[in-house]
Amino acid sequence: MFFDLNVPITTTPSITDSKKGKGKQPHPITPISHFTAARLGAIEAHLDLLVHLGYTVICFNQTVHKKVDPKVHVNVLNELLEKLKPRQGIVYLKRLSVILDEDSEKGFGLINANTSYFSSYDILSLIPTNQATFALACLTHTLPSPLTTHVISIPLTLPRFPFHLKHTLIRTAIKNGAVFEITYVGALGGESDSVLIRAGAAEANGGSAKRNWWAAARELVCVTKGKALIVSGGAVALADIRAPRDVANLIALLGIPQDAAHAASTSTPKSLILRAQTRRTFRAIFSDAELVVPGNYISHAASPDKPSDSVVGDFTTQTSPVKNGQRKRPRAEVLIDASSTLSGYTSTVVAGQVGEGDPKKKKRKT
Numbered sequence: 001m002f003f004d005l006n007v008p009i010t011t012t013p014s015i016t017d018s019k020k021g022k023g024k025q026p027h028p029i030t031p032i033s034h035f036t037a038a039r040l041g042a043i044e045a046h047l048d049l050l051v052h053l054g055y056t057v058i059c060f061n062q063t064v065h066k067k068v069d070p071k072v073h074v075n076v077l078n079e080l081l082e083k084l085k086p087r088q089g090i091v092y093l094k095r096l097s098v099i100l101d102e103d104s105e106k107g108f109g110l111i112n113a114n115t116s117y118f119s120s121y122d123i124l125s126l127i128p129t130n131q132a133t134f135a136l137a138c139l140t141h142t143l144p145s146p147l148t149t150h151v152i153s154i155p156l157t158l159p160r161f162p163f164h165l166k167h168t169l170i171r172t173a174i175k176n177g178a179v180f181e182i183t184y185v186g187a188l189g190g191e192s193d194s195v196l197i198r199a200g201a202a203e204a205n206g207g208s209a210k211r212n213w214w215a216a217a218r219e220l221v222c223v224t225k226g227k228a229l230i231v232s233g234g235a236v237a238l239a240d241i242r243a244p245r246d247v248a249n250l251i252a253l254l255g256i257p258q259d260a261a262h263a264a265s266t267s268t269p270k271s272l273i274l275r276a277q278t279r280r281t282f283r284a285i286f287s288d289a290e291l292v293v294p295g296n297y298i299s300h301a302a303s304p305d306k307p308s309d310s311v312v313g314d315f316t317t318q319t320s321p322v323k324n325g326q327r328k329r330p331r332a333e334v335l336i337d338a339s340s341t342l343s344g345y346t347s348t349v350v351a352g353q354v355g356e357g358d359p360k361k362k363k364r365k366t
Helices: 037-053 076-083 102-106 112-118 131-139 167-175 194-199 206-224 244-252 258-263 267-279 332-353
Strands: 002-008 055-065 091-100 123-128 151-153 179-183 229-232 309-312 315-318
Touching: 002 037, 002 091, 002 179, 002 229, 002 267, 037 055, 055 076, 055 123, 055 194, 055 267, 076 091, 091 102, 091 131, 091 151, 091 194, 123 131, 123 267, 131 151, 131 167, 167 179, 167 206, 179 206, 206 229, 229 244, 229 267, 244 258
Parallel strands: 002 055, 055 091, 091 123, 123 151, 151 179, 179 229
Antiparallel strands: 309 315
């Protein structure tokens, strides 16, 4: 089972109200599709090639810049999945990626008030572009919550790496269950998502983007030590799509072991998807706890109405019965008998240990 968790989806801009006729009675706006027939045909061809190469789990990625505003933003992936033709054995997922910049430090829409809106996406991911947003993504938004982001996508094609990959931030994000994404389209010098290029999170020039990708990807592998990495496509053109085995061989050139390179597109994405489902069951009760007592447990237990005897050494002491959940205080004569018996036993032992013929006996000074 091979995964491709980054299939970019771009839509045509929706028609808005024009300024003509301002002040007149508004007419009801008919719902307009975000996907034209040509665009749907291109997506179907993209999916056919992915299925032919051996991918079984495909995730459509919708990218947003700066902030997600539920009043304006529309989840176009729901409409897309309804129009795609069914393919047997293929699983479709929905993903939302948010590009973070200086304006996103004050907030980019991932708040508890919008939890119901983000629940329609299977995976949430962040694309930091500076040091502050990278620290925010690693420390804050990877903690368990209904809005946990499990994927941190690093812009690898920029001319200069936008932030330092600190070991403390990387380790914290991995400990919280997040993974770091590597898109192999940059290694081929292919075309990236247009939203990333407009936001300054990807390089448009293929030659320089390829050179920057190899340098930045090696640094990321060195910091993460090859752990918690997933490999996705991120390709827009059909010519930039590669088979899973070819992708594993490509990633192995970064210094990753062959088994880890294979896991980056198989087992690691699978565990990521399972952890991403916990957003919907956060702080939920699956079932009530039930105490199961074996049938022979009560028969072997001591009855609370009868006193039980306990043996200490060679002597037997009798404990008082329990009534109404409280143990009664033993009688005074029982305590006196027990103390006198124990004191006599102690004196006998001491006298037996130290006798008259003991050579270690100390002489009393006169």
